[in-house]
Amino acid sequence: MNGAQALWQTLINHNITTVFGYPGGAVIPLYDALTGFPEMRHILVRHEQGASHAAEGWAKATGEVGVCIATSGPGATNLVTGLTDAMMDSVPIVAITGNVPRALIGTDAFQEADITGITMPITKHNYLVRSANDLPRVLAEAIRLARSGRPGPVLVDVPKDVQLELFTGELTAPHARPELPAPAEPAIQKAIEVLKKAQRPILMVGGGAMDASKEIIEFARAWNLPVITTLMGLGIFPAGDPLWLGMPGMHGSVAANRAITNADVLIGVGLRFDDRVTGKVSRFAKNATIIHVDIDAAEISKLVHAHIPVRGDAGKAARYFSEHATYLENKEWHDKLQEWKERYVRHPVWSAGYAIKKIVDQLTEDDILSTDVGQHQMLAAQLARFQKPRRWLTSGGLGTMGFGFPAAIGSALADPGVRSVVIAGDGGFQMTAQELSTLIKYRIPVKIAVINNSFLGMVRQWQELFHENRYSEVYLGDSNPDFIKLADAYGIHAVRATNGEEMDSAIEAWLNHDGPSLLEAVVPNEHGVFPMVPAGASLEEMVETHEEAKQKQ
Amino acid sequence: MSANLYGDTTSSPNKDHIISVIVRDEPRVLTRITSMFARRGFNIKSLSVGTTENPGVSRMTIVVGGDDNILQQAIRQLEKLIDVIKVLDHREEKFVDRELVLVKVSITPETRVEVRHIAEDFRARIVDVGRYALMFEVTGDEGKITAFIEQMRPFGIIETMRTGRVALSRGSNADIPAQVYTENGSKSLEPVLGDVEI
Numbered sequence: 001m002n003g004a005q006a007l008w009q010t011l012i013n014h015n016i017t018t019v020f021g022y023p024g025g026a027v028i029p030l031y032d033a034l035t036g037f038p039e040m041r042h043i044l045v046r047h048e049q050g051a052s053h054a055a056e057g058w059a060k061a062t063g064e065v066g067v068c069i070a071t072s073g074p075g076a077t078n079l080v081t082g083l084t085d086a087m088m089d090s091v092p093i094v095a096i097t098g099n100v101p102r103a104l105i106g107t108d109a110f111q112e113a114d115i116t117g118i119t120m121p122i123t124k125h126n127y128l129v130r131s132a133n134d135l136p137r138v139l140a141e142a143i144r145l146a147r148s149g150r151p152g153p154v155l156v157d158v159p160k161d162v163q164l165e166l167f168t169g170e171l172t173a174p175h176a177r178p179e180l181p182a183p184a185e186p187a188i189q190k191a192i193e194v195l196k197k198a199q200r201p202i203l204m205v206g207g208g209a210m211d212a213s214k215e216i217i218e219f220a221r222a223w224n225l226p227v228i229t230t231l232m233g234l235g236i237f238p239a240g241d242p243l244w245l246g247m248p249g250m251h252g253s254v255a256a257n258r259a260i261t262n263a264d265v266l267i268g269v270g271l272r273f274d275d276r277v278t279g280k281v282s283r284f285a286k287n288a289t290i291i292h293v294d295i296d297a298a299e300i301s302k303l304v305h306a307h308i309p310v311r312g313d314a315g316k317a318a319r320y321f322s323e324h325a326t327y328l329e330n331k332e333w334h335d336k337l338q339e340w341k342e343r344y345v346r347h348p349v350w351s352a353g354y355a356i357k358k359i360v361d362q363l364t365e366d367d368i369l370s371t372d373v374g375q376h377q378m379l380a381a382q383l384a385r386f387q388k389p390r391r392w393l394t395s396g397g398l399g400t401m402g403f404g405f406p407a408a409i410g411s412a413l414a415d416p417g418v419r420s421v422v423i424a425g426d427g428g429f430q431m432t433a434q435e436l437s438t439l440i441k442y443r444i445p446v447k448i449a450v451i452n453n454s455f456l457g458m459v460r461q462w463q464e465l466f467h468e469n470r471y472s473e474v475y476l477g478d479s480n481p482d483f484i485k486l487a488d489a490y491g492i493h494a495v496r497a498t499n500g501e502e503m504d505s506a507i508e509a510w511l512n513h514d515g516p517s518l519l520e521a522v523v524p525n526e527h528g529v530f531p532m533v534p535a536g537a538s539l540e541e542m543v544e545t546h547e548e549a550k551q552k553q
Numbered sequence: 554m555s556a557n558l559y560g561d562t563t564s565s566p567n568k569d570h571i572i573s574v575i576v577r578d579e580p581r582v583l584t585r586i587t588s589m590f591a592r593r594g595f596n597i598k599s600l601s602v603g604t605t606e607n608p609g610v611s612r613m614t615i616v617v618g619g620d621d622n623i624l625q626q627a628i629r630q631l632e633k634l635i636d637v638i639k640v641l642d643h644r645e646e647k648f649v650d651r652e653l654v655l656v657k658v659s660i661t662p663e664t665r666v667e668v669r670h671i672a673e674d675f676r677a678r679i680v681d682v683g684r685y686a687l688m689f690e691v692t693g694d695e696g697k698i699t700a701f702i703e704q705m706r707p708f709g710i711i712e713t714m715r716t717g718r719v720a721l722s723r724g725s726n727a728d729i730p731a732q733v734y735t736e737n738g739s740k741s742l743e744p745v746l747g748d749v750e751i
Contacts, residue, residue: 116581117581117584120581120584120585120588121588121589121592124635125634125635125636128580145635296633297629297632298626298629298630298632298633300629301622301625302626
């Protein structure tokens with residue numbers, strides 16, 4: 001057995017039997033060995049960035065490690081965006097890259113890049129494997145690291161001659177998942193004492209609580225706590241539940257942002273108080289005692305001072321809260337929240353918001369929705385009604401245009417029984433549109449919706465609000481492809497809707513088509529995403545319409 | 554809060570904090586640590602690294618400049634690095650710290666004796682004797698070293714090299730776990746969390 005074979009066998013031993021990759025000179029031995037492992041399903045993408053996002057989509061949908069493979073040099077550097085995205089959103093992926101033979105490392109050899117150096121700040125950890133006998137051990141450790149504690153990306157760099165070297169060691173058995181740390185009881189006890197006295201409490205849940213959905217729901221119901229789910233936390237608590245207030249932050253709901261400003265106790269579970277959530281941090285939850293539950297100690301008091309820090313696993317913490325519950329009536333508070341909940345944006349017939357609402361209304365609670373980044377992403381986050389965790393795949397921390405489509409491919413392969421839908425903008429879709437080849441090669445039944453407003457909509461909105469309508473370099477309409485013909489070029493079924501009346505039948509044709517399908521919704525470009533907290537403003541300075549935003553300028 | 558995007562400014566004073574970082578002796582571990590400091594905008598005032606009595610384990614002494622929040626954040630970010638076995642915050646305990654410096658001072662027949670006298674007062678060793686220069690080796694805490702350099706300045710300092718501070722906590726406890734590569738990784742530490750304020 002050589003290093004390459006040991007690598008595949010180690011992946012299989014870890015129950016990893018789908019990988020996303022792209023061959024190249026420095027991984028030829030890996031791909032040669034692959035032919036001897038029929039149980040390994042390799043998905044050939046069209047660009048390594050697609051492989052990294054597909055691995056992320058796989059990981060976000062399943063909670064298991066997603067794996068991508070690239071060759072040395074440019075192949076490896078093409079993974080950088082996906083790795084950074086995974087680092088920001090704590091997604092467990094393992095990237096395996098080839099490298100030039102050991103003797104050539106450091107000589108600026110053909111297709112050499114110092115990928116371990118390049119990815120140091122954007123991985124949880126990375127390895128340069130120096131001998132075939134280390135390979136299974138390192139790979140097993142990489143997989144363990146990726147999914148333990150706060151998950152994240154790990155890169156394993158394997159020189160070409162290490163892949164070919166004879167492996168004489170023992171294959172490493174998979175590591176057991178490490179026990180997640182239970183929070184310290186005194187800290188939770190303190191939190192409970194404070195919470196008992198709360199009159200205007202809120203529970204704020206982020207992506208870190210993804211696997212603690214059941215415990216969070218119990219916690220909220222036992223205490224009668226209103227719940228806010230961040231962009232990454234959508235689905236952890238069922239949308240539309242009487243206790244649910246929606247999403248906080250820059251494009252959050254009126255109810256969520258008003259609740260934060262007025263709360264006297266805020267419990268944050270598995271979130272990191274990103275600036276898009278807090279607005280002006282000095283004004284964030286000004287009136288609240290903040291209880292912050294997180295597995296990563298470095299997140300506690302990083303941005304928002306935690307009066308009561310609770311370090312540990314979200315599920316265990318939530319269970320402890322439930323076991324020591326006091327039902328808080330707080331009728332006045334709940335009435336007030338109800339009032340704020342009535343304040344949401346109605347989208348006019350034929351607008352991006354209208355089209356997206358039509359789409360998300362067709363989704364079942366098992367369907368997976370991915371998005372790209374921009375206005376359509378925020379609209380989808382506002383309008384979709386997720387009932388379960390891991391049904392919403394979006395690039396939060398990094399805001400990666402081009403993420404949505406390959407992520408949908410990854411999620412569709414993870415569970416063929418589940419429908420994967422992606423909503424993208426005309427800009428972002430073109431950043432990874434080459435993956436249409438991947439789609440048709442494996443006939444992956446992803447449903448693509450391109451919301452085409454001929455602009456980089458989110459940038460355009462900022463130019464309108466803060467730069468006196470100087471639309472610098474955001475018009476795409478004069479050079480966008482005909483998306484129907486583009487899909488057709490790949491042999492993919494496609495339909496177009498240009499107004500509200502066409503939308504219903506277009507959606508029906510699009511969703512009922514057997515196999516991959518693309519829907520283009522040609523929408524006007526004059527609608528911004530609201531509500532909105534202008535950059536640098538505090539949550540209470542939220543504006544609800546374009547006119548209001550202009551007045552405040 | 555330290556200064557951030559929104560211009561909120563810091564409340565606790567900036568000062569120098571000394572910490573020890575016990576690390577796995579792996580390639581690039583120094584880069585991992587310094588690049589983490591650099592990308593997060595933390596200030597390294599001095600850093601010294603050396604091997605320890607345990608094979609495979611190195612030790613760093615880092616002087617971090619900043620307020621308490623920056624120090625706390627730096628420690629917690631360090632603890633997240635896979636190669637970091639342990640971080641010791643010397644605010645919590647008594648410790649000994651030392652620095653070594655080599656100083657080349659220019660001399661003339663008139664100043665030779667005076668320079669030697671000053672060096673004796675500082676218990677500085679002469680490590681190289683030339684006709685126009687003496688090289689001294691001085692060990693001590695930062696204050697002593699700075700004072701020595703200031704005393705020698707009038708005679709003309711040709712060049713100096715300081716090691717940066719090194720520190721060990723007092724008492725009989727060793728800070729380094731004997732077993733570096735444990736089954737469940739090296740993160741058995743419960744980070745110190747600040748007092749609860751309500």
